[in-house]
Amino acid sequence: MKRVLITAGASGIGREMGVQFADAGFEVWVTDVDGAALAGCPKDWRCFEASAVDEEAMAAVFAGMDGLDVLCANAGIAGPTAPVEEVRLADWRGCVSVNLEGAFLAAKYAAPLMKRAGRGAMVLTSSTAGIYGYPNRAPYAAAKWAVIGLMKTLAMELGPFGVRANAICPGAVEGPRMEGVLAREAAVKGMTRDQVYQGYAAGTSMRSFVEARDVAAMAVFLGSDAARLVSGQVIAVDGHTENPDPKV
Template identity: 30%
Template sequence: MSLDGRTALVTGGGGPLGGACALALSRAGARMILVGRDRRALDDAATRVDKEGGETRTALCDVSDPESVRALAAELADEDVSLLVNNAGVAGPVRPLVDIRPDEWDDVFAVNVRGVYLMCRAFLPPMVAAGRGDVVNVSSVSGKRPLLNRTPYTASKMALLGLTRTLAGEVGPRGVAVNSLSPGPVRGRRMDRNFRLTAELTGSTLEEAERDFVSRAALGRLVEEGEVAQALVAMLAMPGLCGADIDLSAGMIAPA
């Protein structure tokens, strides 16, 4: 599948998953724009893409801030962005709901849901005008199954699934496909942090916390960043895909 001639924008582009997605999209031929809040991380991710012969542009933006997104759209007014990957997200607190502060709840929704809304509002109009484009929202299998002590995160990811399906109905008839990709737990810094906090909360060891979590997956393992990136590219090779959610969770199931 070739993405030659297309420009893809990935939010959270300086993170491990965003960087992996950027690399996979670039290998498929897309020109990349990496967006995030950490200049050094963005530059490092861009360097990895460029070393393989890709073409990458970076831009700073806080996707939860309307003014920041508005400034980003103005900065990229010369770009023909036909592929938007809303990957930016935060994990939020690991505590029972009654122990979570309102500001912590709001911080999760600000990035995981409002950030997607703001980015779509800014970058969808040119796609609709052109009658072509793709939006892929990175959700989570946690939006479809219980994940104890993670209510802000799971609620935000379920909200993202509703946003995806409704937006697909709005812009699909005008040539823009909107879908979501729901990874299971992805190996990396974020899951290491979650395992550590879960171990502290439950009084278990770090190894026990990870083993208990992974045991819920049919394949008995975490998902790799590269697998998520491959799934993203594969979704773009399915021209009839719209309003869909792809589960890439190693068979993660709800606890008994």
């Protein structure tokens, strides 16, 4: 049975990735900092309470694996929503750490397993903020751009060993995290939550938010044999973002 490891896999996009990989016949391993959410995961999943940026904890998880087919480096946080001059350095570092260093550590410990097997796929969760600049989201956008740079390097470095790497860039995803972003942007811009929401939707060619299941479906495809020659790619799942600075 093929095996997938998903960081931040107990809720949101990560949880949906686990569900869809399980449906595709994978053994699912997940890490998360939320013990309560982990407790609610399906009983046949292998669950570990570990921070994506705790190297000792992540090393211990990977040490317990005798093989890995797909890595979904999915851990991330929204970070602060504020003009750059108002962003505290501590908040910048916290956001960049989880979004970038979390992906780095997962790739660092997955690479030896995949290289030994001569195959594997790494799927890094970036964002459309890693394609465009996003006003009032400097730490998040910087980290997500860096995730793409990391992915491109992994694809080149690991390709000779039969290992692929790609990045998924979700747009505005329905769910609790996006609700927090909407509330903070509304406060910064002096708008209502619904006005900001409509601005995001209007900034896509399909006039829509996306759902976790849409992002997870792309991860499963990228981890499958159907994508055996897809590597080094930045793939947006966003209904086509036209305007990264939502307005009404």
